[in-house]
Amino acid sequence: MQTPTLFALLLLLILVAYGTGFSRAVGAARSRGGIRSLASLPSYYGVHTALWCGLPALIILGFWLAFDDSIIRTLVMGGLSAKPESISGQNLLYAQIQNMAAGNLVGEATPQLTAAAEHLTSLRQSGQWLQTALILILSIGLGAFALLQISPEMRAREKVEKVLRAILLLCACAAIFTTVGILLSVLFESLRFFQTVPVTEFLFGLHWSPQMALREDQVGSSGAFGAVPLFTGTLMVSAIAMFVAVPVGLMSAIYLAEYAGKKVRAFAKPLIEILAGVPTVVYGFFAALTVAPFVREVAQSIGLEASSESALAAGLVMGVMIIPFVSSLSDDVINAVPQSLRDGALGLGSTKSETVRKVVIPAALPGIVGGVLLAVSRAIGETMIVVMAAGLAANLTANPLESVTTVTVQIVTLLVGDQEFDSPKTLAAFALGLMLFISTLILNFIALHVVKKYREQYD
Amino acid sequence: MNTMTLNAGEAVPAENKATKLAAEPPSVKNQAVKKPEEIAGTVGSPFCDEAKLRMRNVNVFYGETQAIHDVSLDIGRNQVVAMIGPSGCGKSTFLRCLNRMNDTIEGCRVEGELTLDGEAIYGSKVDVVPLRARVGMVFQKPNPFPKSIYDNVAYGPKIHGIASRRAELDEVVENSLRRAGLWNEVKDRLDKPGTGLSGGQQQRLCIARAIAVNPEVILMDEPCSALDPIATARIEELIDELRENYTIAIVTHSMQQAARVSQRTAYFHLGKLVEVNDTETVFTNPQHELTEAYITGRFG
Numbered sequence: 001m002q003t004p005t006l007f008a009l010l011l012l013l014i015l016v017a018y019g020t021g022f023s024r025a026v027g028a029a030r031s032r033g034g035i036r037s038l039a040s041l042p043s044y045y046g047v048h049t050a051l052w053c054g055l056p057a058l059i060i061l062g063f064w065l066a067f068d069d070s071i072i073r074t075l076v077m078g079g080l081s082a083k084p085e086s087i088s089g090q091n092l093l094y095a096q097i098q099n100m101a102a103g104n105l106v107g108e109a110t111p112q113l114t115a116a117a118e119h120l121t122s123l124r125q126s127g128q129w130l131q132t133a134l135i136l137i138l139s140i141g142l143g144a145f146a147l148l149q150i151s152p153e154m155r156a157r158e159k160v161e162k163v164l165r166a167i168l169l170l171c172a173c174a175a176i177f178t179t180v181g182i183l184l185s186v187l188f189e190s191l192r193f194f195q196t197v198p199v200t201e202f203l204f205g206l207h208w209s210p211q212m213a214l215r216e217d218q219v220g221s222s223g224a225f226g227a228v229p230l231f232t233g234t235l236m237v238s239a240i241a242m243f244v245a246v247p248v249g250l251m252s253a254i255y256l257a258e259y260a261g262k263k264v265r266a267f268a269k270p271l272i273e274i275l276a277g278v279p280t281v282v283y284g285f286f287a288a289l290t291v292a293p294f295v296r297e298v299a300q301s302i303g304l305e306a307s308s309e310s311a312l313a314a315g316l317v318m319g320v321m322i323i324p325f326v327s328s329l330s331d332d333v334i335n336a337v338p339q340s341l342r343d344g345a346l347g348l349g350s351t352k353s354e355t356v357r358k359v360v361i362p363a364a365l366p367g368i369v370g371g372v373l374l375a376v377s378r379a380i381g382e383t384m385i386v387v388m389a390a391g392l393a394a395n396l397t398a399n400p401l402e403s404v405t406t407v408t409v410q411i412v413t414l415l416v417g418d419q420e421f422d423s424p425k426t427l428a429a430f431a432l433g434l435m436l437f438i439s440t441l442i443l444n445f446i447a448l449h450v451v452k453k454y455r456e457q458y459d
Numbered sequence: 460m461n462t463m464t465l466n467a468g469e470a471v472p473a474e475n476k477a478t479k480l481a482a483e484p485p486s487v488k489n490q491a492v493k494k495p496e497e498i499a500g501t502v503g504s505p506f507c508d509e510a511k512l513r514m515r516n517v518n519v520f521y522g523e524t525q526a527i528h529d530v531s532l533d534i535g536r537n538q539v540v541a542m543i544g545p546s547g548c549g550k551s552t553f554l555r556c557l558n559r560m561n562d563t564i565e566g567c568r569v570e571g572e573l574t575l576d577g578e579a580i581y582g583s584k585v586d587v588v589p590l591r592a593r594v595g596m597v598f599q600k601p602n603p604f605p606k607s608i609y610d611n612v613a614y615g616p617k618i619h620g621i622a623s624r625r626a627e628l629d630e631v632v633e634n635s636l637r638r639a640g641l642w643n644e645v646k647d648r649l650d651k652p653g654t655g656l657s658g659g660q661q662q663r664l665c666i667a668r669a670i671a672v673n674p675e676v677i678l679m680d681e682p683c684s685a686l687d688p689i690a691t692a693r694i695e696e697l698i699d700e701l702r703e704n705y706t707i708a709i710v711t712h713s714m715q716q717a718a719r720v721s722q723r724t725a726y727f728h729l730g731k732l733v734e735v736n737d738t739e740t741v742f743t744n745p746q747h748e749l750t751e752a753y754i755t756g757r758f759g
Contacts, residue, residue, distance in 0.1 A: 262565075340602035344665070347560060348615040348672055349592030358614065363605045 001132040003065065010139060014054040017143045021049025024150050032152055040157035048156040051163055053143030057135050064131055072127060076120050080112065186437060189430035196424045197225045202431060204228065208394035210414060210425045225428055227435065229396040233404035237315045237386055238379040240400060244319025245375055249326025250368065257334040258356050276324035280384040287317035287389035299401050306401035309391035315400070318385050325375040333367025334360060366451050373447035377440045383408040407432050502747045503736035507535040511676060511706040512557060517571035519552050519561065526552045530732040532725060539698060539707045541721035541738065543714060545753065548727040550710045554678050557708065558594035559587045592619055595674035599681040601661035603653035608645050611653040611664055612636060615672035631671055639667035640697050659690025666697065677701065679709040683716065695720050714754055718742050726750045
């Protein structure tokens with residue numbers, strides 16, 4: 001039986017198991033005087049039976065699918081009398097055998113290959129049979145076992161909840177494992193990078209020019225991997241963005257939460273949130289084609305030199321992009337400040353603005369800081385706008401009218417196109433990624449800490 | 460915005476409650492309850508000679524619903540007036556008219572003539588900020604700001620420019636805390652958050668905060684309903700002391716409290732002022748049958 005068919009059958013079995021478990025529990029209760037005599041509600045007995053029937057079988061099926069191919073390969077390759085030494089040669093040979101088994105003849109069919117292909121086909125067939133039999137026996141057997149266990153005294157709810165708790169835990173772990181996985185993969189590549197380029201040079205070097213000579217005689221630098229210009233660029237663009245986003249976002253949040261009437265709010269809030277839904281590429285166009293030239297013209301009209309791609313243009317547009325993060329989150333926390341605090345302040349004769357400035361905002365500050373830090377993480381990680389509007393040149397400058405580049409932009413340019421994955425140039429991307437990961441992690445940590453520390457200030 | 464506070468919610472369903480009561484089968488308990496239109500005028504003596512606050516023919520509406528019907532009442536200088544009555548009878552709404560806290564509730568409309576020392580409280584030319592500085596308010600639930608004890612009390616003087624220098628401010632804070640009877644308990648931890656105090660202390664902090672602005676009238680909206688008996692007794696004592704310098708209007712659900720702290724008592728029923736008299740008269744010799752029914756506990 002094919003795996004999808006088997007899977008469908010398994011689902012059907014699970015449904016049947018639920019139904020049987022349910023009705024059996026009801027049946028067992030009937031002689032005792034109704035379902036009140038059961039230790040749990042009948043549906044829990046149904047779920048209990050269904051879990052026994054489905055869960056082990058599904059887990060085994062999952063393992064089977066994961067290891068099926070590699071086991072068959074080991075068996076087939078083990079059966080060969082003569083095989084190449086190198087791993088790539090073995091891969092090639094196995095691919096040939098697979099093709100042959102699938103009926104696409106490539107190259108010459110030696111008797112050894114034909115035999116191996118037949119071996120593969122037969123292994124696959126018996127594997128399929130074994131799989132079907134194992135899964136069905138497991139499912140039906142354990143389902144029946146669970147059915148036999150059903151009695152009014154059995155505490156089905158506790159058992160089901162135990163399993164549910166385990167599933168919840170697994171889901172929680174999935175996010176953690178992914179983070180750890182990403183961190184480790186970046187970390188190992190970074191370590192390889194730091195074997196060729198010293199950590200100190202990477203962290204404190206002032207020059208970034210990641211070109212490596214491919215041949216001995218090639219003209220070109222040996223590469224410079226000082227990440228300082230990238231981080232200052234990131235810092236500058238993010239700072240400009242925050243200069244735009246924090247005041248505008250916060251003030252719009254204050255307006256929406258404290259001053260706007262119901263009608264204005266109902267229509268303005270979704271409109272502001274639309275900003276968050278615009279794809280960053282579109283913001284990039286806007287920055288590169290409209291804002292950057294505008295910035296340059298304004299700068300020139302007041303006698304300043306400006307490049308056509310500038311940190312200012314990228315930062316301004318990025319700031320607009322993250323306004324909704326700041327405003328939406330701040331709006332929520334400002335609304336969460338209890339009305340009693342506002343009443344207290346107004347009752348003392350504060351004006352509306354004094355109430356907002358001296359009572360409401362301080363009370364909402366932890367939440368606002370959380371929102372701002374989230375926006376900072378977003379600004380640091382943003383790529384598309386900067387690629388399009390801030391340029392690629394790694395200038396170490398404090399002038400926002402010059403073009404700069406950011407960490408994320410460099411990661412993109414380092415990895416775009418065909419790359420060797422063992423040259424420092426490519427590996428540098430991972431080191432940059434690691435640094436970025438660490439800095440946003442620290443930011444998130446600070447944000448969590450701030451929010452936690454002040455969370456219970458009122459009420 | 461959720462500006463509809465507890466008080467508004469309390470007042471709005473008054474009519475529903477009336478119809479519900481009327482629909483119940485007749486019993487001794489319900490015979491005394493009348494529909495609002497049956498209550499005609501106010502019994503007793505709603506007016507006094509030396510009135511600090513003067514209210515004439517006050518009507519309050521929440522949108523379409525009328526919460527207060529034609530109430531006239533004087534609150535005398537250095538007097539404690541208690542407002543009692545069943546939930547939803549409009550006492551809190553009426554109290555909040557006196558410093559225009561009802562302005563913060565959307566759809567709330569106040570009609571009638573209200574004056575403080577002869578000056579109109581409502582009117583397009585009146586600035587609510589100085590008005591609220593003159594008429595302070597203490598709320599049902601203690602609501603200290605999430606600031607230090609010192610800053611809680613200093614908040615009002617700072618915004619009104621009563622004390623600008625640190626030494627003056629220190630003095631105002633100490634005086635207010637002393638008058639609220641809280642000084643000895645908090646003098647060593649003025650920099651600790653006000654929210655960390657016990658419920659009774661928080662409420663006294665709110666009273667200290669209100670008197671720091673040096674108001675003429677203090678409105679109290681069930682100031683003890685969230686407190687234990689000991690804290691309540693402490694605050695009642697305090698109200699009695701404050702009477703020397705302030706005019707006080709207090710809404711309460713506890714008739715014992717009204718009897719203990721007030722000189723005059725006003726009984727509200729379904730948005731109407733049924734009876735006003737000296738506290739002693741109201742509790743020993745009520746003139747209106749509704750008042751009698753309420754204070755003898757036949758409903759409430």
